[in-house]
Amino acid sequence: MxxxxxxxxxxxxxxxxxxxxxxxxxxxxxxxxxxxxxxxxxxxALRTPPTPASSPSSSASNSPPPLSSNSTVRPTRTKRQELPKVPNTFPILVATVVLALSSWAGFTIYATNKEKLSSSIFKSVLAQVKASPQVQQLLGCNARMPVLKPEFWLAGAPHIRGSVNMMQGRVDLSFKITKPSGSNSNSSSSNPGSTGGAAVGTVYFTSIRAHKHAPFEILRFLVVNDTTGESVSLLDSQGFKSIDVESGDLL
Structure with missing residues (x-):
């Protein structure tokens, strides 16, 4: 069983x-x-056929149409703020550059002028000019030594033009001299050939050497009255020929 x-x-x-x-x-x-x-x-249950999967195309066709972008995305309003105005800095830049260049040029002129004033050759030339009776008579200084003419743009210092280059063997100077204050009286009687207003003159001095071991040769030593045009050559009257390289004295 x-x-x-x-x-x-x-x-x-x-x-x-x-x-x-x-x-x-x-x-x-x-x-x-x-x-x-x-x-x-x-x-x-076994005989019931499986339900076919829905295809993407049918699901896409049955799905509702998407809403338009205009209805979903709302426009945003932004407040536009004006950009600040940039100031024009070009005039300030130009003024700064001009001021810098002017300062540099002024300092260079002042430094080189100070160097020439302190050179031994310039001091020797100026001493000979002041001690010359011919120069005093030319400027109507009434037996008084002429002085260097001050320049206001150099804070009262005289302006020395040219160059002093002993290493290259060349000295070329020119500067202004004038009669001292208080020497106008009786200038015409003491110097009949000069005018009472002749108070400023220009000194020219030039000396060179041919090579390094050669002595300096004075080519020009002249004082010119700027008003009358009269001149005095100290090279001929004093008989200067050369320059002492070490001391700077005129020989």
Missing amino acids: VAGSGRFTSVLARELATPRAVLDVGAFTGSSRGMQTSAARYAS
Whole structure:
């Protein structure tokens, strides 16, 4: 009996696994209604074909149309602020450059002029000019030594033109002299050939040397009255020929 029931159970399980044998389950169960009903439900579930997956095209066609961008994106209003006006700095830049160049040029002129004033050759030339009676008579100094003419743009210092270059063997100077203050009286009587207003003169001095070991040769030593045009050559009257390189004295 037990062997018969076990065989029946194995056959029933095999038939239930096969969809074709679902309707024959009642033959083995006799009048078992409950098992037939469940087997029929299982067979109908197996026979029901799977629902086909919806294609992208159908889902896209069934989906509602997207809303337009005008209805979704609301325009934003931005307040435009005017840019600040940039000031024109070109005139300030030009003025700064001009001021810098003027300062540099003024300092250069002042420094080189100061260097020439302190040179030994200039001091020797000026000493000979002041001590010359001919120069005093030319300017109407009334037996008083002439002085250097001050320049206001050099803060009262005289302006020495030219160059003093002992290494290259060239000395070329020119500067202004004038009669001292208080020497206008009796200038015409003491110097009949000069005018009372002749107060400014220009001194020219030039000396060169041919090579490094050669002595300096004085080419020009002249004083000219700027008003009358009269001149005095100290080279001829004093007989200067050369310059002492070490001391700067005129020989």
